Ligand code: HEC
């Protein structure tokens with residue numbers, strides 16, 4: 599077999615492996631599939647992150663993914679891991695990537711301590727006005743869905759708000775940041791456990 603022949607057979611084999619490994623995906627025909635490929639390294643296959651500190655992208659509404667990408671790319675939301683990828687996504691076409699992840703099924707929530715979830719449910723009363731009682735969010739007000747996000751990620755973002763390190767100085771977030779400062783540090787993990795456990 600020629601070298602070229604071997605390469606072609608190798609590529610066909612790789613495509614087959616990728617097709618088999620991705621049962622839930624809309625597959626390689628989706629215009630966002632190839633553009634979203636590099637995200638898997640951190641966010642898991644098809645955005646179904648199983649890592650406690652990396653957010654789930656599967657099932658994320660497109661409007662919010664696009665906003666987050668814009669914020670990372672512009673440096674408004676400083677994050678060393680995301681800035682280069684956000685800039686790359688804007689070059690590749692953020693609509694395709696956002697629509698791709700919006701179509702993927704959300705993974706089941708990671709296991710959580712039921713006592714922490716219950717304490718978090720009670721503590722979440724002041725969040726409901728914007729995020730809704732179960733954390734589903736409100737696209738009309740630019741409020742994201744918190745349900746099913748890994749607890750470690752949610753807690754980190756709350757701490758970033760508290761320290762004014764996420765979108766520093768952003769006037770529309772001043773109420774959220776003021777609220778975070780009133781929450782005792784010990785309660786952050788409970789709130790995160792509650793929203794992480796919701797679907
Ligand atoms: C090197 C690891 C890494 C790679 C690769 C990566 N991400 Fe991320 N991503 C992260 C981390 C870590 C965060 C949380 C950062 C923070 O603190 O805001 C994040 C956050 C995000 C968020 C914000 C989610 C939210 O709920 O606000 C979006 C959207 C996102 N990434 C999209 C992408 C896309 C699309 C790609 C592929 C083009 C990608 N990421 C590639 C590590 C990565």
Ligand code: HEC
Nearest residue numbers: 724725727728729740741742752755756765773774777789
């Ligand atoms: C005044 C409305 C408001 C209230 C009250 C509020 N939030 Fe939010 N929250 C927002 C908005 C708006 C964003 C999106 C910020 C952005 O686009 O960067 C957000 C984002 C978040 C995020 C980041 C989500 C992600 O995917 O990165 C977390 C975590 C969060 N809120 C938790 C809470 C918790 C817990 C409470 C209650 C203690 C709360 N919020 C109360 C408006 C609110």
